[in-house]
Amino acid sequence: MALARQAVPPFVHLAAHPVRWRLLAELSNGDYRVRELVVRVGEPQNLVSYHLRLLRDSGLVTASRSSNDRRDSYYHLDLDRAAEMLTGACAALHPALQMASTPTELESSVPSMVLFVCAGNSARSAIAEALLRQRAGGRVEGLSAGTRPKPFMHANTVRVLWEEFGIDLSDQRPRHLDTLIDQPFDAVVTLCDKAREICPDFGDDPRWIHWSIPDPVASGSEDSYPAFLATAAEIDTRIRYLLPTLTALDPTKRSA
Structure with missing residues (x-):
């Protein structure tokens, strides 16, 4: 009653x-x-x-x-x-x-290939690639690229990944999206509204996902590091929820 x-x-x-x-x-x-x-x-x-x-x-x-x-x-x-x-x-x-409030882990033994795209590939998409690699532990392959890549990684990208997650990105350089146009992917994740509009098609009908995440570089603050902290935290949360969904993808359809 x-x-x-x-x-x-x-x-x-x-x-x-x-x-x-x-x-x-x-x-x-x-x-x-x-x-x-x-x-x-x-x-x-x-x-x-x-x-x-x-x-x-x-x-x-x-x-x-x-x-x-x-x-x-x-x-x-x-x-x-x-x-x-x-x-x-x-x-x-x-x-x-009572249920667990955290997403389940990735169960598939067949690695999926995920591409993260933003404009400069010096912040958001690079952070996403690094965090996916860390959380997936080799069970998912990730790459990132930019539609207009910057010459170097943003200093706060390198700093936040090292200080908060223990990931060293100091030797990585931004990559142009055109260099991956022939690479098959199971999922393509755009993290930039502008990049979403101009991202080219990829073969084999990948799953398309958009995360509308503000550019921490454009925070307007003289010290942009707090914006990078917030961006990395949001991307990390999204990565945690992305990983279990990759078990529904079929990596065997990718061409060799």
Whole structure:
């Protein structure tokens, strides 16, 4: 009787609506603009915007202005927040249903190939490549490149990876995307709104993922290191949730 009188947990209330559930499912795979979500869920824009507002009010979804077109916004699902709310909902039903709030580990024994792309390949995509290699432990192969690569890695990229993760990137140089155009990939992850618009097609139909992450170099602060800390933390979180999804990919389809 006591359980029956409890309020419905917020996550259950939010996710139970079919439109919100579809929005959560789409955003679990990457960041999208409203017009893209309209197409993906097959609902009118006003309805999609209404449900996105409810998800934003709950803290599950955030929005950020596109660095490519300031009139656009990208929507992002906070998977850590979703895991926390889902864990709370299960525990409210029965203590034995307490769930782990961290993503599962990669189980596939066949390495997948992932490409990370941003503009300069001196910060975001380089950080993503390094963190994926560290977390995957050789079970995933990662590369990064830029559409307009810088001559050198940003000093704060090297610093944050060494001080926070123990990764030495001092000898790595940015790579141009054109040098990888013939390389097959299982997944291509763009971390820059501008790069997303001009990234070329890759063969073998890779999975396309977009992470709309602000450029820490453009933070506007004289000391940009705090922006690099925040960027590395966000990318590390996204990498943790990316790895389990790679088991659904089929690396055997790649050409030799």
